[in-house]
Amino acid sequence: MSSRRLDALDETLAKLPKSVSPERDLWPEIEAQIQAERQLKPAPRGLASRWVQLAAAVLLVVGSSLVTVVVMRDVPDETRSVAQVEAPRPETIAMPASFAGYRLGEDYLKARAQLDAAFEQRLALLPPAAREKVERNLNDIRAAAREIADTLAEHPTDPLLHELLMSTYQSELQLLVDVTHMTPAPATRVQL
Amino acid sequence: MRSIACGLLALFIAQGAAGETVERTAKAAPDGEVDIVNVSGDVHVIGWDRAEVQVQAELGPNVHELEFEPHGERTSIRVRQSNGRQEGASALRVHVPRDSSVSVNTVSASQTVEGVRGEQRLQSVSGSIRTEIAREDFQAKSVSGEIQVTGKGETSARVTTVSGDVELRDVGGELEMTSVNGGMQVIGGKIDRARLKTTNGQVRFESTLKQGARLDAEAINGSLEVVLRGTVDADFDIETFNGAIRNCFGPKPERTNEYAPGSALRFKEGKGSARVRLKTLNGPIELCR
Numbered sequence: 001m002s003s004r005r006l007d008a009l010d011e012t013l014a015k016l017p018k019s020v021s022p023e024r025d026l027w028p029e030i031e032a033q034i035q036a037e038r039q040l041k042p043a044p045r046g047l048a049s050r051w052v053q054l055a056a057a058v059l060l061v062v063g064s065s066l067v068t069v070v071v072m073r074d075v076p077d078e079t080r081s082v083a084q085v086e087a088p089r090p091e092t093i094a095m096p097a098s099f100a101g102y103r104l105g106e107d108y109l110k111a112r113a114q115l116d117a118a119f120e121q122r123l124a125l126l127p128p129a130a131r132e133k134v135e136r137n138l139n140d141i142r143a144a145a146r147e148i149a150d151t152l153a154e155h156p157t158d159p160l161l162h163e164l165l166m167s168t169y170q171s172e173l174q175l176l177v178d179v180t181h182m183t184p185a186p187a188t189r190v191q192l
Numbered sequence: 193m194r195s196i197a198c199g200l201l202a203l204f205i206a207q208g209a210a211g212e213t214v215e216r217t218a219k220a221a222p223d224g225e226v227d228i229v230n231v232s233g234d235v236h237v238i239g240w241d242r243a244e245v246q247v248q249a250e251l252g253p254n255v256h257e258l259e260f261e262p263h264g265e266r267t268s269i270r271v272r273q274s275n276g277r278q279e280g281a282s283a284l285r286v287h288v289p290r291d292s293s294v295s296v297n298t299v300s301a302s303q304t305v306e307g308v309r310g311e312q313r314l315q316s317v318s319g320s321i322r323t324e325i326a327r328e329d330f331q332a333k334s335v336s337g338e339i340q341v342t343g344k345g346e347t348s349a350r351v352t353t354v355s356g357d358v359e360l361r362d363v364g365g366e367l368e369m370t371s372v373n374g375g376m377q378v379i380g381g382k383i384d385r386a387r388l389k390t391t392n393g394q395v396r397f398e399s400t401l402k403q404g405a406r407l408d409a410e411a412i413n414g415s416l417e418v419v420l421r422g423t424v425d426a427d428f429d430i431e432t433f434n435g436a437i438r439n440c441f442g443p444k445p446e447r448t449n450e451y452a453p454g455s456a457l458r459f460k461e462g463k464g465s466a467r468v469r470l471k472t473l474n475g476p477i478e479l480c481r
Contacts, residue, residue, distance in 0.1 A: 134335055167389065
C-alpha cells in the first residue's frame with residue numbers, strides 16, 4: 001500500500017468519533033430484572049431423612065456426572081483431567097479416580113465424603129465377621145470397577161463397558177447406603 | 193401427655209429378663225403391623241387366624257428386657273441387650289394375624305416366616321432368612337446370610353445381599369435382586385419384570401416370561417444362566433465383553449469389534465413380545481429352554 005493511501009486512511013480514522021452511545025439506556029431494565037429474581041423465595045425443603053437426602057445427592061451427582069461423561073465422550077484427550085476419589089480407609093481398594101478418564105467433580109467428592117463417613121460409623125457397629133465381609137465385598141466391587149475402567153481405557157468407545165462401569169458405581173453406592181441403613185435398632189445400647 | 197401414657201404402657205408391658213422364658217399376648221388388628229427386633233438367636237414368625245399377637249421368648253444371658261408394646265395397629269417386640277452386648281442368643285416365636293405386615297430386624301439371628309399374607313420387610317446382617325410370601329410386597333436385605341423365599345403367586349419382591357446366597361422359588365411378578373458375591377436362583381413363577389444384578393455371583397433364572405415381560409440380568413465376573421420355561425416369545429439382546437455365549441435357541445453370537453474380544457447375540461423367538469437383556473464383562477452367558 002502506498003504512503004499516500006495510508007495517510008488518507010489515517011485522516012479518515014481520525015475523523016471517527018471516539019465513542020458511540022446506544023440509542024436508549026438498557027441498564028434500568030436489566031437492574032429491574034435482577035431485583036425481581038432476587039425477590040423470588042427459595043424452594044421449600046422436603047421432609048426426607050438426612051441419609052435419604054445424602055444418598056439422593058450422591059446418586060444425583062453421580063448421575064449427572066455420568067450423563068456428562070456420555071455427552072462428553074468425544075472430547076479430545078488433552079481436555080480431560082483426573083480427580084482423586086478418597087478411599088474410606090487406606091487398606092481398602094479405592095474406586096477409579098475418574099469415570100472413564102473424566103473428572104467426577106467437587107460436588108461428587110463432597111457428597112461422597114459425607115456418605116463414606118456415615119458408612120464408616122455404621123460399619124463399626126457391625127459384628128467383626130460381618131464387617132470383614134462387607135469390606136471384602138466392597139473391595140470386590142471396587143476391583144471390578146478398576147478392571148472395567150482399565151479395559152475402558154483401551155476401548156474408550158465400547159458402550160457395554162460404559163454401561164457396566166456406571167452400573168458398578170451404582171452398586172458401590174448402593175452397598176454404602178444399605179450398610180448405612182442397616183441395624184440401627186439392634187445396636188441400641190441399654191445402660192443398666 | 194399421650195407419649196407419657198404410651199411410655200407407662202410400655203413400662204407396664206415390658207417384662208422378661210435374662211435367662212427367662214416369657215409369653216405375652218395382646219389383641220391386634222387383623223391387618224396391622226408387627227415390628228420385631230432381635231440381635232442374635234432366632235426369630236420364628238407364624239401367621240394364624242386370631243386377632244392377637246403372641247410372643248414366646250427364651251431370653252439369652254445378656255438380655256436386659258423383652259419389650260412388647262401393642263400400640264394401635266402396630267405391635268413392637270424388641271429384645272434389648274445389656275450394655276450393647278451382642279452375644280446371648282434369644283429365641284422368639286411370634287404368632288401374628290395372618291394378614292399382618294411384618295418387619296423383622298436382626299444382626300446374627302436367623303429368621304423364619306410362615307403363613308403370613310401381608311407385606312414383609314426382613315433384614316439380617318449374618319443370620320439366614322427363610323420365608324413364604326403371598327401377593328403383598330416383599331423386601332429382604334442381608335450381608336452374609338442366606339435368603340430363601342417361597343412364593344404363592346405374583347408379587348413385588350426386592351432382595352439385596354452382599355455375599356449370602358438367594359433362592360426365590362415360585363415367586364412371580366416383579367423381581368429386583370442384587371448381590372456382590374452371593375449366588376442368585378430364581379426358580380419357577382411367572383415373571384412380568386425381573387432385574388438381576390451381581391458383581392461376582394452366579395445367577396440362575398429358570399422361570400416363565402409373561403407376554404410383554406422384561407428380563408434384565410447383568411454380571412461383571414459372575415455367570416448368567418437363563419432357562420426359559422413354557423412358550424418363548426421374546427426379543428433377545430445378549431452381549432459380553434470377554435465371556436462366552438452359549439445359546440440353545442440356534443443363532444450364534446458374533447464378534448462386536450475387530451479389535452476387542454467381545455461378542456453379541458441378537459435374535460427374536462416368536463413375535464418378540466418379551467425382552468431379554470443379558471450383559472457381562474467376563475462371565476459366561478448361557479441361554480436355554
